[in-house]
Amino acid sequence: MTNAVNDKPLVPDLYGIGQAAQELGVSVRALRYYQEVGLLTPSGRTSGGNRLYADSDLARVRRIRELQTLLGFNLDEIRTILAHEDRLAQVRIEYRASSDDEDRVRLLNAGREAYVHLRGEIDEKIQRLETFRREIDERIARVDRLQEGSAERS
Amino acid sequence: MTNAVNDKPLVPDLYGIGQAAQELGVSVRALRYYQEVGLLTPSGRTSGGNRLYADSDLARVRRIRELQTLLGFNLDEIRTILAHEDRLAQVRIEYRASSDDEDRVRLLNAGREAYVHLRGEIDEKIQRLETFRREIDERIARVDRLQEGSAERS
């Protein structure tokens, strides 16, 4: 059989912790830890107590990893950012439910400001990496000049 | 006095651990820890046992931090990278001392390869950050569209 049963979700769009971990490239322990610190509660459990992760759970983990590895936030900071995003999404859903009240406007402004701030940090990191890249290119060029010298005399 | 004595090096080009830490934006504990794990031994000590850091020491710490925070290497990996760089620098110094032997050529090639590999990782990280930035821009634009909607009706 080319199609191993283990590679498929147990229930449509629900993954066991092992499948989820492999799909995401993180450890099973990490997923349990994110739950322990209240960052991500899996959408369900089997009758036997096994965690079940939905696609939305996987998306959330990808977001956590992005903020962790690309921008260097710790899990506490990530919790704050995700809480902001969750509230923003909530506002978007409730958009037509309530009338245009001040609370919602304030939330949108705060959300926008948070994203602009995040964008600034990303920009800064990209700039620092580009500077680093230029330094590395310099070093490679220097090695190349040394190698040319060797080649000339050989 | 505008020029506090504490802001100046004790000895020309030699800094106490507190001065070095402030200059670098790292903790005193971190500097001691780098020494503990063999990443950086300060160039000197006072007669009383106080660590003294030279400019070359500071440069090395900056390099450690770059590899740590920008590229996410752990201290063990950084030790390996710095060892490579130290050996490369050594080859450059000894360049005219010995004749063109195979060992040196191999070292240059290995060094070049390591830098090219590093460059690849930097490129990948920049690309991922740029993708992330586009996503954030998307989110900002979405908030803006919602705010426009609010403004129209107000």
Add this chain to the structure above:
DNA sequence: TTGCTCCTCACGTCACGTGAGGTGGC
């Protein structure tokens, strides 16, 4: 029954943070 994946403690590890108690030069 055997294998596999899952479960919950719980201790270990890496890169420091944070006092505890003491020394040394203005």
Add this chain to the structure above:
DNA sequence: TTGCTCCTCACGTCACGTGAGGTGGC
């Protein structure tokens, strides 16, 4: 003597890694 910075243990913390011992469905 008081203040400041430095010193060496040594335990605490964050984000997991890694077994220990046990359960549950093909």
